[in-house]
Amino acid sequence: MEMIVAGLLDSLSPASLMFVFVGVAIGVLIGAIPGINGPMAIALFIPVTYYMSPLTAIGFLVGLNKGAFFGGAISAVLLRTPGTPEAAATAWDGYPLTQQGKGEKALRMALYSSVAGDFISTGVLIVIAAPLAAVALFMGPAEIFALISLALTVIAGIGTSSICRGLIAACLGLVVGMIGTEPVTALPRLTFDIYQLGAGVRLIPVAIGLLAFSEILIQLEKFTDKDGGEHAPNVFSSKKEDRLLSWKEFIGNIKTLLRGSAIGIGVGAMPGLGAPVASFMSYDQAMKRSKHKEEFGKGRLEGIGASESANSAVVGASLIPLFVLGIPGNLAVAMLMGAFMIHGMQPGPLMFKENAQLMYGIYGSLIIASFFLLIIGQFGLRLFCKAVEIPASILYPVIIFTCIMGSYLGQSSMFDVIVMLVFGVVGYFMRKFDFTYVAFLIGFILAPEWERALQQVVIISQFDTWMFFRRPVAMGLMALTFFVIGKTFWGNFKARK
Amino acid sequence: MLAWGIPTYTPPYPGYGASPALVPNVAISVILVMSLLILIRNAILKFKGKTLPPEEREFPEEIQTSGFTQIGRVKLFHLLSFLIPCALLVIGIEYIGYIPAAFLFLLVIQFVIGSRHWFQPTIVSILVVIVLYVIMRFGFGVPVPGPQIF
Numbered sequence: 001m002e003m004i005v006a007g008l009l010d011s012l013s014p015a016s017l018m019f020v021f022v023g024v025a026i027g028v029l030i031g032a033i034p035g036i037n038g039p040m041a042i043a044l045f046i047p048v049t050y051y052m053s054p055l056t057a058i059g060f061l062v063g064l065n066k067g068a069f070f071g072g073a074i075s076a077v078l079l080r081t082p083g084t085p086e087a088a089a090t091a092w093d094g095y096p097l098t099q100q101g102k103g104e105k106a107l108r109m110a111l112y113s114s115v116a117g118d119f120i121s122t123g124v125l126i127v128i129a130a131p132l133a134a135v136a137l138f139m140g141p142a143e144i145f146a147l148i149s150l151a152l153t154v155i156a157g158i159g160t161s162s163i164c165r166g167l168i169a170a171c172l173g174l175v176v177g178m179i180g181t182e183p184v185t186a187l188p189r190l191t192f193d194i195y196q197l198g199a200g201v202r203l204i205p206v207a208i209g210l211l212a213f214s215e216i217l218i219q220l221e222k223f224t225d226k227d228g229g230e231h232a233p234n235v236f237s238s239k240k241e242d243r244l245l246s247w248k249e250f251i252g253n254i255k256t257l258l259r260g261s262a263i264g265i266g267v268g269a270m271p272g273l274g275a276p277v278a279s280f281m282s283y284d285q286a287m288k289r290s291k292h293k294e295e296f297g298k299g300r301l302e303g304i305g306a307s308e309s310a311n312s313a314v315v316g317a318s319l320i321p322l323f324v325l326g327i328p329g330n331l332a333v334a335m336l337m338g339a340f341m342i343h344g345m346q347p348g349p350l351m352f353k354e355n356a357q358l359m360y361g362i363y364g365s366l367i368i369a370s371f372f373l374l375i376i377g378q379f380g381l382r383l384f385c386k387a388v389e390i391p392a393s394i395l396y397p398v399i400i401f402t403c404i405m406g407s408y409l410g411q412s413s414m415f416d417v418i419v420m421l422v423f424g425v426v427g428y429f430m431r432k433f434d435f436t437y438v439a440f441l442i443g444f445i446l447a448p449e450w451e452r453a454l455q456q457v458v459i460i461s462q463f464d465t466w467m468f469f470r471r472p473v474a475m476g477l478m479a480l481t482f483f484v485i486g487k488t489f490w491g492n493f494k495a496r497k
Numbered sequence: 498m499l500a501w502g503i504p505t506y507t508p509p510y511p512g513y514g515a516s517p518a519l520v521p522n523v524a525i526s527v528i529l530v531m532s533l534l535i536l537i538r539n540a541i542l543k544f545k546g547k548t549l550p551p552e553e554r555e556f557p558e559e560i561q562t563s564g565f566t567q568i569g570r571v572k573l574f575h576l577l578s579f580l581i582p583c584a585l586l587v588i589g590i591e592y593i594g595y596i597p598a599a600f601l602f603l604l605v606i607q608f609v610i611g612s613r614h615w616f617q618p619t620i621v622s623i624l625v626v627i628v629l630y631v632i633m634r635f636g637f638g639v640p641v642p643g644p645q646i647f
Contacts, residue, residue, distance in 0.1 A: 051637050164531040171524035171531075178524075182517040187508035189517055220610065221575055394621055397606040400579070401599065404586065405629050412639055414587055421583055425576070432571050451520050458515040 007360025010055055011368060019056045020365050023063025024372045025380070030064075031071020032387040033395065038068035040215060042335040043207040044402055046342065047409040054343040055358055059365030061339050065332050066118060066369045069275070069312050070377060073110040075388045077304075078103055086275035086311035089283040093296065093303030100299055101242055104381065108245040109301045110308045111377035113257055115370055117309035120261040121268065121316030122366045125323075130359075132324040133349035141456035142468060144326075146477035148450045151271050151327045153484045156439045163488040169435045170443035176201055177447025184455060196415040203338040205407040205420035206444060210437045211331075213403045213420060214427025216396055245301075253305040256286050260306045264313025269320045271329035275311040282310030316366060322347050323359070326449065334442050346449075578609050595641035599626045 010016065030041045041064050049057035072087035077094030090110060097106035139147070152174075156166030175190070180200025182189040191197040260282040267278035286306035287296045296303050314330075321329045326348030328334035340347045345355055352359055377384075407420035430437050461467035468474050503525065507518040582605045589598040603622035612618045633639045 048637075162535070164535050168528050168531045171527045174524040175521055175528075178521050182508050184514050185508040185511050185517060187517075188506075189508060190502070190506045190521060192502075192506055217576065217579060220579070221572055393607060393610050393612045394617070396610055397603050397621065398625055400583075400606055401603060401625055401629070404583065405633070408642060409633065409637065409639060412642070414591065414642055417587055421580065421587070425580065428576065429571065447520070451515075454520065455514045459513065 003356040004360045007357045007362075008364040010357065010361040011059065011364025015053070016056050016059050016361070016365060017368065019052065019060040020063040020369050021372050021376070023060040024067040024369055025376050027064040027067020027069075028071040028074075028373075028376060028380070028384050029067075029387050031068035032074035032384050033071075033390065036215075036399075037072065038065045039331040039335050040211045041065075041068050042332060042339070043204070043211045044399075044406050046207070046335065046339050047204055047406045049339060050342070050410060054340075054345065055361040055365065057339060057343055058336070058362050059369070061336055062362070062366055063369040063372065065336070066312070066315055066373055067376070069118075069315055070111060070114040070308075070373060071384065071387075072311075073114070073304075073308055074107060074384055077106045077110060078385060078388055086279045086314075087307070088276065089279045089307035090304055092283070092307075093298070093300050096297070096299035097301075097304075101239075102299070104243040105245055106299075106301070106304055107381055107385075108243075109249075109253075109304045111374070111381070112245065112250055113253075113260070113305040113308035114312040115374045115377070116257045117261045117264050117312035118315055118373065119367075119370045120258075121265045121313040122363075122370060123316075124265050125316045125319055125366070126363050129320055129323045130352050132320070133352045136324050136349040137353075139325075139349075139473070140471070141453045141460065142471045142474035143477065145450065145453035145457055146468070146474040146481065147325060147327060148446050148453065150477050150481045150484070151321075151329075152439070152443055152446065152450075153481050154271055155442050156436070162434065163485070165433075165435045166439050167485075169430065169437065170439040172435075173440040173443025173445075174447045174450070176206070176440075177444045178451070183448075183452065196413070201419060201444075202410065202416060203342070203445065204410045205416040206423045207335060207338065207441065208403050208407050209420040209423030209425075210427040210430075210441055211335075212399065213424030214431060214437070216399055216403070217424065217428050218431055219392075220396060249301060253302050256302050256305045257309040259285060259289075260309030261313040264310035265317040267310070268314035268317025268329065271321050271327055275314040275330070278310040278314050279307045282306040323351065324349060328442055328445065331438050331441065334438075334445055337445055341445075579606070582606055582609065590643040592643070594644040596626055596630065598643065599629075 011020075026045070027038065027041060030036050031038065042061050045061065045064060049060060052060065069086070073090045073094065076087040076091035077098055080091045080095040094103075094106040094110065097103060152170045153167075156163055156170045177200075179190045179197055181187070181198060188198050260278075263282045263285065264275075264278040267281065268275070283296075283303060283306045286302055287293055290296065290300075290302055292300065292302075315332075318329045318333045319336075321327045322333050322337055326337075326346065328337045328347075337347050345351060345358070403420060403424075404417055407416045408414065410416060427437050429435075430440065457467060468478055503518050503521050507521065510516045510518075582602055586598055586602040589601070592598075600622050603625055604618055607618040607621065630641060633641055
C-alpha cells in the first residue's frame with residue numbers, strides 16, 4: 001500500500017506533471033501531421049529523455065503516444081488523410097461531417113471517444129497486470145524462450161503480404177541484435193573489426209532510421225506541393241449546434257464507446273494485432289449493430305466513436321503483455337520497451353517486484369495523461385487544427401535534421417548518425433520491397449533476451465533436447481509457434497491452388 | 498555470412514552453454530530458406546505462365562499496403578539527392594563545425610525539396626540551427642559535434 005501511495009505521489013510531482021502535459025501536447029501536434037505517427041514520435045524523442053528521471057521519461061513518452069493517437073484523428077477528419085493508420089476508419093465518417101460544416105463536432109466526438117477508450121483500458125491494465133505478472137513469475141527460461149519465439153512468429157505476419165518476408169525481417173533483426181560483445185565469452189561478435197560496434201548497435205539510431213528517416217524519404221517521393229501544406233476547410237461553424245457535442249449525442253453513443261473499448265482492449269492485449277485492426281473491427285461491429293447502417297460513411301458520429309474508442313483503448317491494453325511478459329505487442333510498445341531498457345529497467349513480471357513504486361508511478365502518469373488529453377483537446381483543438389497546414393517545405397527539413405541530431409544526442413557520437421543513415425536506407429528498401437520493419441525492430445529488441453533464455457535452457461538442461469517435453473507450458477507455446485507458421489503457409493498454399 | 502562472416506567474426510565456443518555462433522547461424526539459415534522458398538515460388542509461377550496478384554508480387558509497380566510498407570519502385574536519384582547532403586553533413590561537421598555545416602545542410606535540403614526562394618529557407622535554417630544548438634548546449638549540456646565556434 002505504501003508503494004502505491006508513494007508511486008502515485010511521484011506521478012503528481014511538478015516535473016512529472018509538466019512532462020506528461022508536454023508529451024500529450026506534442027503527441028497531439030505530431031499525430032495531426034499526416035505521415036508522422038506515435039512510434040515515430042517516440043523514436044525521435046527518446047534521446048531527449050536520457051536526461052530525465054525514469055518516471056518522468058516514461059510518463060512523457062506515454063503522453064506522447066496517447067496524444068498521437070488522438071492527433072491522428074485531426075487530419076483524418078479535416079483532410080480525409082489519416083495522420084496515423086489507425087485513424088483511417090475515423091475519416092470515413094469524420095470527413096463527411098467536415099464537408100457539412102460540422103468538423104469541430106466530429107473532432108469533439110473523436111476526443112471524447114479517445115479519452116473514454118483510453119481511460120477504460122488504463123483501468124483494465126491497472127487491475128489485471130500485477131496479478132497476471134505474479135503468475136508469469138513462475139515461467140522459467142524454457143517458457144520465456146518459447147514465448148519470444150511465438151511472439152516473433154506472430155509479429156512476422158504484421159503489415160506484409162508474405163510470412164516468408166516477415167520471418168526474413170525478424171531474423172535480420174535478430175542478427176543485428178547479436179552484434180556487439182557476446183555475453184558468455186565477453187568477446188566481440190559480428191563487429192567486422194569496427195571498434196564502435198563493440199558495445200552493439202544502439203536502439204535509438206536504428207529506430208530513428210527505420211521509423212522516421214525512411215518514412216520521410218518515402219513521404220518526400222509523393223511531395224508535389226512546393227509551397228505549402230493542404231488547407232483544411234473551415235471547420236469552425238458559427239452555429240453552436242454544429243460546433244459542440246451535446247450530452248444527449250454523447251450518451252446516445254455510449255454503447256458504441258463501451259463496445260469499441262472492449263474490442264480495443266482485447267486486440268491490444270494480444271501481441272501482433274495493433275490499433276488499426278481494433279479500429280476497423282469496432283467500426284464494422286458498430287455498423288452491423290446500428291439501426292442506421294445506411295448513414296455510416298456519410299457522417300455518423302457513431303462511426304467516429306467506434307473507431308476512436310477502439311484505437312485509443314489499444315494504448316493501455318498493449319502495455320499488458322509488456323508488463324506481464326516483457327513482450328512488446330506493437331511498435332509503439334516496442335519503442336517504450338527500448339526506453340525502459342535505456343533507463344536501466346528490463347520490462348517483465350519482475351518489474352512489479354523490483355520497481356514497484358515506479359510501476360505505480362507509471363500507472364499514475366497514465367491516468368493523468370488521459371485527463372491532460374481531455375483538457376488539451378478541449379481547449380487547444382483550434383490550435384492543433386493549424387498543424388495540418390504546416391508547409392511540407394518547412395516540416396520535412398526540420399524532421400530530417402532532428403533525426404540526425406537526435407541520433408547524435410544519445411552518445412554524442414557521429415558514428416550513431418552514420419548508423420541512423422544506414423538503417424534509414426535499409427528501412428527505405430524494406431518498405432519498398434514489403435519487408436515489415438515492425439518484425440525487424442521487435443526481433444532486434446528481443447534478440448538479447450531470446451539468446452539469454454536459450455543459453456539458460458542449454459546450461460540448465462545440459463544439452464537435453466527433451467527438456468521442452470518436460471515443461472508443458474513451453475511445449476504448448478512451441479507447438480503454437482509451429483502451428484502459426486504451418487497455418488500461414490498452408491493458407492497461402494490453399495489460396496494459390 | 499554462413500561461410501565467412503559468422504565463423505570469422507564470432508568468438509570460439511567456450512566449452513559450456515550454447516555456441517556464440519548458434520543464434521546468428523539459425524537466423525541466417527532461416528533467411529536463406531525463406532529466400533529460397535520465395536525464389537522457388539516465383540520460378541514455378543513463371544514456368545506455369547501465371548502472375549501473382551499485385552499485392553503478392555515481389556516487385557510490384559505501384560501499390561500501397563497496410564501502412565507498414567509502401568511497396569513501389571525504388572527512386573535511386575531521389576534517394577541519393579537526400580543521402581549525399583546527409584553524408585556531406587557528417588563529414589563537413591567534423592571539419593567546419595556544427596553551425597556552418599548545419600546551416601548549409603538545411604539550405605541544400607530545402608532546395609532539394611523544392612524551395613526556390615531564398616528568404617524562407619534562410620530564416621528556417623538559422624532558426625533550426627540556433628534552437629537545436631541552444632537545446633543541446635544549454636538544455637542537455639551536450640557539446641555540439643565538430644570544431645566549436647562559440
